[in-house]
Amino acid sequence: MTPNDSVCFLHRNYGMVGLGEVTRFETDSPAAADVWWEALCDDLEHETEMPGAEATGPVAFGSFTFDPDRSSSRSVMILPKTIIGRWPGYSWLTQLSWDSITDDSPHQQSVPRPPGAVTVRDGVVSERSWRQVARLVQDIMSPGELDQIVLMRDVEAKAASSIDPRWIVETLRRQFPNAYTYLVEGSVGTTSKLTVGVSKSLITSRVLTHSPATDANHQTLLTALQGKGTLAAYHDEIVGRTCARLEQFCDTVHVPDCPGCVYNDASTYLVTDVTGINSPDQGSCLALVQALCPPAFVTGLPPHCALSVLAEVEHVDRGRVSGPTGWVDSLGNGQWVTDCRGGQIDATDPSLVHIFSGHPVGHDDDADVLSAEAEHRIDVLRDLFLT
DSSP states (O other): OOOEEEEEEEEEEEEEEEESOSSEEESSOEEEEEEEHHHHHOOOOOOOOTTTTTSSSSSEEEEESSOGOOOOOOOEEEEHHHHHHEEEEEEEEEEEOOSOOOOOOOHHHHHOOOOOSSSEOOSSOOHHHHHHHHHHHHHOBBTTTEEEEEEEEEEEESSSSSOOHHHHHHHHHOOOSEEEEEETTTTTEEOOOEEEEEEEEEEEEEEEEEOOTOTSSSOOOOHHTTTOOOHHHHHHHHHHHHHHHTTTTTEEOOOSSSSSEEESSEEEEEEEEEEEEOOTOOOHHHHHHHOOOOOOTTTTEEHHHHHHHHHHHSOOTTTTTTTTEEETTTTSSSEEESEEEEEOOSSTTEEEEEEEEEEEEETSSSSHHHHHHHHHHHHHHHHHOOO
């Protein structure tokens, strides 16, 4: 990757890196991006030595805003000039141009550099204001109408010189090798939340539900793994909502009998991998992104009700953090993730990065305990990004 004008989407030892830019499309929704991408692919003349192999032709990388109605950021789709990829069983290089394509291979780049001395300050939502908003939201919650909401805590980090996004990517990739690590237009992060993946006719969606911060000995999680308790009920409802949306695109949908869990130093999640067989002529993965977003994982439950409440009480602009980020190829295959934590390198000041970490709030939760956990999560994320 180059220090500038690079994108990536990585998972374990596989993924893709994009260099440069042939064209881009700024939009407000995955549905509009789907129309643009289909028209562009119809106009592009391209050949591949591996016909039918996913991602080996033109690939667009995208990053969408969390709430376009109240964000100064724009969603963006980028078609790189050069794409370098490695999938299980094969590796490839794709070069794209409106005119002639150079025969030169991409040049080896300098080693990513650490950010050096960094000054960190509260963003829009301080520890105190997060706690105030959490209590406010708890007062207006009612079962069945608004059961949970994910509130964002943010900090701003200023380095002495331009931040090298490759350093953040490499740090996250090493720390979380089994997660999806991404960089698109300054939006950078890592997550286990695969909102949707499409590989030929197979559709996959990973449903994650936050385990309570107060679950110190994991009893709540262990109970939920047996299908019992409030956490299991929340998770089952989100799984059901995901299946209902996927059924619009699938001939059949499969849900495992029991959930599993994902654990890291900052968080623990209940997880179910929902799979389906794509119906013919149902469009690209971007159509599924449109249908599945926003997920409860970044908003709350129910998702659209939580989003409406967030528009009233959460005064920070999340930008493209919490929005879907991923890639789509000319055959409609792709992978898209969403997460309630991540970073956004400032578009006008490359030495500034805005870091976000969301935390779920329920009606009966202790706001002070949640606030302490939210501070722990933002501290962990800040250290990952900047050390």
